[in-house]
Amino acid sequence: MRRITVLRLSHRVGRDERVTTHVGLTARAFGASGIVISGDEDRDVIESLTRVTELWGGPFEVRYVKDWRGYLRSAKASGAYVVHLTMYGLPLPEVLGELRRVLAEREMVVVVGSSKVPREVYEVADANVSIGNQPHSEVAALAVFLDRLLDGLVFRISFSDAKVRVVPDPRRKVVLRRREKALAEDPKPSDDKLL
Numbered sequence: 147m148r149r150i151t152v153l154r155l156s157h158r159v160g161r162d163e164r165v166t167t168h169v170g171l172t173a174r175a176f177g178a179s180g181i182v183i184s185g186d187e188d189r190d191v192i193e194s195l196t197r198v199t200e201l202w203g204g205p206f207e208v209r210y211v212k213d214w215r216g217y218l219r220s221a222k223a224s225g226a227y228v229v230h231l232t233m234y235g236l237p238l239p240e241v242l243g244e245l246r247r248v249l250a251e252r253e254m255v256v257v258v259g260s261s262k263v264p265r266e267v268y269e270v271a272d273a274n275v276s277i278g279n280q281p282h283s284e285v286a287a288l289a290v291f292l293d294r295l296l297d298g299l300v301f302r303i304s305f306s307d308a309k310v311r312v313v314p315d316p317r318r319k320v321v322l323r324r325r326e327k328a329l330a331e332d333p334k335p336s337d338d339k340l341l
Contacts, residue, residue, distance in 0.1 A: 149179040149253045150295075151207075151221075152288065155214055155267070156260040157185035168285045169258055170195040170208060176292035177299040178256070180207030184214035185260065203305020218270055221255045228271045230257040231287045235274030238294060245273065245295055256291065258284045 152173040157166045162185075170181045170191070183191065187210050195208040211217045218228060227248045248254065257267055268274055277287040293300060304311075313320040 148249055148251070150177065150249070150292070151226075151253070151255050152178050152181045153214060153217065153255050153257045154181060154183045154260065155185065155257060155263060157183050157188060157191070158260065159186040159188050162260050163188065163191055165283075165285060166191050166260070167194055169288060171198065172285050172289050173292070174199065174202075174204075174206040175300055175303070176289055177296045177303060178292060179205065180209070182214075182217060183208075183210050184212065184217065187212070201309050202311075203308030215266070218255065218257075221253075222270070224253070226253045226255050227273070228255045228257060229291075230263070230267050230271035230274045231277060231284065231291055232259070232263065232268070232274050233276050233279050233281065233287075234268075235276040237276050237278075238291065241273060241275055242294060245275075248272075249295065256288065258288055260284070 150173075152169065154166055154169050156162075166183060166188070170183075173181050174195070181195065192208050192210060195206075199206045199208070222228060229245065245254075257263075257271065259267070275291065277290045309324050311322045311324075313322055
């Protein structure tokens with residue numbers, strides 16, 4: 147499988163911090179390789195997503211680009227396939243097989259909007275894909291898209307460098323913490339101890 151990078155368009159400081167953070171969390175948890183945030187530069191969102199990756203494992207790249215057009219041009223010139231998630235595109239079930247074939251051979255950039263998406267994105271995209279034709283959240287659209295494209299990878303992902311890992315349990319919270327220098331002062335964690 148090739149890399150999947152999520153491009154978050156038009157992030158607005160003071161308005162989109164929570165949703166952009168959730169787009170990044172969803173991208174990481176569901177199998178993307180990274181997120182590129184455009185719009186307003188927001189160090190808090192970038193640092194928050196970086197901290198999650200340091201604690202819960204990776205790899206997952208988080209970065210900012212000022213010029214999303216330049217980023218998409220460069221990605222396409224490098225051979226990446228651009229998918230724009232929009233409720234106006236072709237339904238995911240109709241294009242899923244083709245998208246899986248493409249991902250086996252090429253890297254993919256998945257574009258997720260914020261404010262009104264410029265017409266240019268629809269034209270630059272190799273595929274405009276809908277996760278339904280009703281208004282919905284970009285976080286939900288990304289989760290459904292990655293889950294279907296990667297065939298439920300979210301349930302099989304494991305990061306070897308994770309300092310914290312949830313252990314499934316039907317009745318209680320079970321967390322496994324790996325002893326690290328950063329955690330040495332915390333009296334709770336010990337080598338692979340269940341808390």
